[in-house]
Structure formats: C-alpha cells, structure tokens
Amino acid sequence: xxxxxxxxxxxxxxxxxxxxxxxxxxxxxxxxxxxxxxxxxxxxxxxxxxxxxxxxxxxxxxxxxxxxxxxxxxxxxxxxxxxxxxxxxxxxxxxxxxxxxxxxxxxxxxxxxxxxxxxxxxxxxxxxxxxxxxxxxxxxxxxxxxxxxxxxxxxxxxxxxxxxxxxxxxxxxxxxxxxxxxxxxxxxxxxxxxxxxxxxxxxxxxxxxxxxxxxxxxxxxxxxxxxxxxxxxxxxxxxxxxxxxxxxxxxxxxxxxxxxxxxxxxxxxxxxxxxxxxxxxxxxxxxxx
Numbered sequence: 001x002x003x004x005x006x007x008x009x010x011x012x013x014x015x016x017x018x019x020x021x022x023x024x025x026x027x028x029x030x031x032x033x034x035x036x037x038x039x040x041x042x043x044x045x046x047x048x049x050x051x052x053x054x055x056x057x058x059x060x061x062x063x064x065x066x067x068x069x070x071x072x073x074x075x076x077x078x079x080x081x082x083x084x085x086x087x088x089x090x091x092x093x094x095x096x097x098x099x100x101x102x103x104x105x106x107x108x109x110x111x112x113x114x115x116x117x118x119x120x121x122x123x124x125x126x127x128x129x130x131x132x133x134x135x136x137x138x139x140x141x142x143x144x145x146x147x148x149x150x151x152x153x154x155x156x157x158x159x160x161x162x163x164x165x166x167x168x169x170x171x172x173x174x175x176x177x178x179x180x181x182x183x184x185x186x187x188x189x190x191x192x193x194x195x196x197x198x199x200x201x202x203x204x205x206x207x208x209x210x211x212x213x214x215x216x217x218x219x220x221x222x223x224x225x226x227x228x229x230x231x232x233x234x235x236x237x238x239x240x241x242x243x244x245x246x247x248x249x250x251x252x253x254x255x256x257x258x259x260x261x262x263x264x265x266x267x268x269x270x271x272x273x274x275x276x277x278x279x280x281x282x283x284x285x286x287x288x289x
Contacts, residue, residue: 081185081210082178084218085199089209091116094123094166101165102131111195115169120205122198124169134168175200178207186215221278223250230255234272241265246286253280263288 091114092101104113105128112127175198176185189197189212197215199208227250235241235248246259246269255273266286274282 079182079218080178081176081180081182081197081199084182084210084214085178085208087209089114089198089206091120091122091206092126092165093117094164094169096165098131098134098163098165098168101126101168105131113165114173114198114206114209115165116206119203122173122175122200122204122206124166124171125173125198126165126169127194130168130170134163173198175204176210177202182215182218185210186212186219189215220253223252226250226253226255226276226278229276230273234269234276238272239265239268241269253278254283255279255281256283256285258285260287260289 089110092104094115094117096115101113105111112125114122115124115126117123174188174192174194176188178199178201185197189195195212197210197212198206199210201207227248230248230250231243235243235246241261246257246261249256249258257269257273261269266284266288269286270282270284273279
C-alpha cells in the first residue's frame with residue numbers, strides 16, 4: 001500500500017468511527033440522571049419557598065437532652081436527617097495506623113471513616129482520597145519495585161512508619177445533626193463533594209452516617225407518592241375538586257392532568273401541582289367548560 005492509499009484508508013477508518021455511536025447510556029444510568037434532575041428541581045423549589053417566607057416555629061425537638069426548634073413546614077423542608085438515619089458506624093482513634101484504616105475502608109466498602117477522640121467526638125475524617133494521596137506519595141519516593149505489595153501489608157514501607165489516622169485526616173470535619181433538615185444536609189454534601197455525611201449529637205459525638213444516595217432517595221419521592229399528594233391534598237383538600245373528574249397520571253416526576261374543569265379551577269390546579277417540590281413537569285391536557 002502506497003502513501004496515498006494509506007491516507008485514504010486512515011481517513012475512511014476515522015469516518016467510520018465517527019459514524020458509530022461511541023456510548024449508549026444504560027437504562028439504570030438514565031434512571032439515575034432522571035433522579036438527579038428531579039432532585040435538583042426539588043431543591044430549587046425548596047429554596048424558592050424558603051426565600052419567599054420564613055417558616056414559623058411551632059414546636060421543639062428534643063435530641064440528646066437539648067431542645068431544638070423545629071419549623072412548621074411541608075414536604076422537603078419538614079424532613080430531617082433523623083428520619084433516614086439507619087446506619088451506625090464506629091469511628092477510629094487518632095492513633096490508628098494508616099494500613100488499618102485502609103483495610104477498614106476496603107472491608108466495610110465505605111468511602112470514609114470518622115476519627116474520634118476518647119469521648120467519641122468526631123475530630124476529623126479520613127477519606128479514600130486521603131489514602132490514595134498517601135499511596136501516591138509512597139509510589140513516587142523512588143522505590144518503585146514492590147511498592148503496592150508493601151501497601152497491602154506484606155512488608156511495611158519505611159515511609160509508612162508512624163503514619164496514623166491523625167496525620168491523614170481532614171479537619172475540621174463536616175458533620176450534621178439528627179435535627180438538620182435533609183435539604184440542608186444535601187446542600188452541604190453537594191458543596192463539599194463528599195459521599196457520606198457523619199451525624200453527631202449535640203456534643204459532637206458520632207451517632208451514625210448517611211450517604212448522598214440516601215439523601216437523594218429521601219428527597220425525591222416516587223411517582224405513587226406524588227400522585228397521592230395531587231389527588232388527596234391538591235384536588236380534595238386545597239381546591240375542593242372531586243378527584244373522580246380529573247385523571248392524574250405520574251411518570252418519572254411528570255404529572256399529566258386530563259378531564260374537564262372550569263377555566264379558573266384548571267389554572268389553579270396546574271399551578272398548585274407545579275409547586276409540589278418533587279414534580280418535574282406538568283402536562284396540561286385539561287379541557288375548559
């Protein structure tokens with residue numbers, strides 16, 4: 001093959017590669033992306049509601065012997081971390097060796113561990129990124145042969161001696177309380193780009209952990225729950241409309257309304273449904289009478 005033929009063959013190959021889709025999203029990924037869009041929409045709705053009106057304090061929540069004011073709100077704003085707190089987690093003392101922390105994260109399949117003092121207070125966090133940074137430091141010290149074998153404990157590297165959780169941890173730790181709203185916890189996790197939020201009591205002692213996925217699932221209700229709110233709360237309670245005259249269908253956060261209503265009620269209905277934080281879109285198929 002001469003140079004011209006080689007160039008033509010290369011050009012044809014490149015064109016063929018461009019013509020073939022390089023990536024096809026899987027259904028599971030489409031679902032995750034849809035959930036994230038709905039989550040962001042819910043957060044935006046909550047922020048708008050919070051900015052429009054300061055919620056009135058109507059009660060107090062006692063946690064760990066201390067009274068905390070709780071706002072009288074609906075939906076996202078009323079949810080607190082304690083309602084989804086199901087997992088407890090043991091922290092590690094500051095003197096825990098580096099390799100023991102790494103083994104714990106691998107064994108428990110978690111992304112971070114809290115470092116606690118003698119009274120159980122969270123004083124720092126060691127994340128996978130901290131361990132990877134340490135591993136990178138060891139790998140670049142000039143002793144390439146067997147570095148990763150030593151990292152897994154077959155033989156200790158001289159640079160590992162004396163490295164403990166206290167030396168690796170990030171401070172100050174980002175924590176939330178059981179009475180923290182889910183919306184605020186989610187904002188903290190998003191701003192800090194962390195996968196887990198450690199939960200502490202009023203004295204800063206570790207009581208559990210929640211993940212970003214748990215926050216997401218709690219903040220974005222499923223379609224069945226959204227339909228129930230539209231039918232029971234918006235139609236019946238708020239607008240006094242007989243649910244039998246309006247067909248409500250919800251799919252992936254999109255609410256489709258069909259039926260026949262007076263013009264003034266139809267407009268109020270679509271506006272009320274659109275204000276529900278978990279609703280992504282309203283498809284108005286209502287006819288006026």
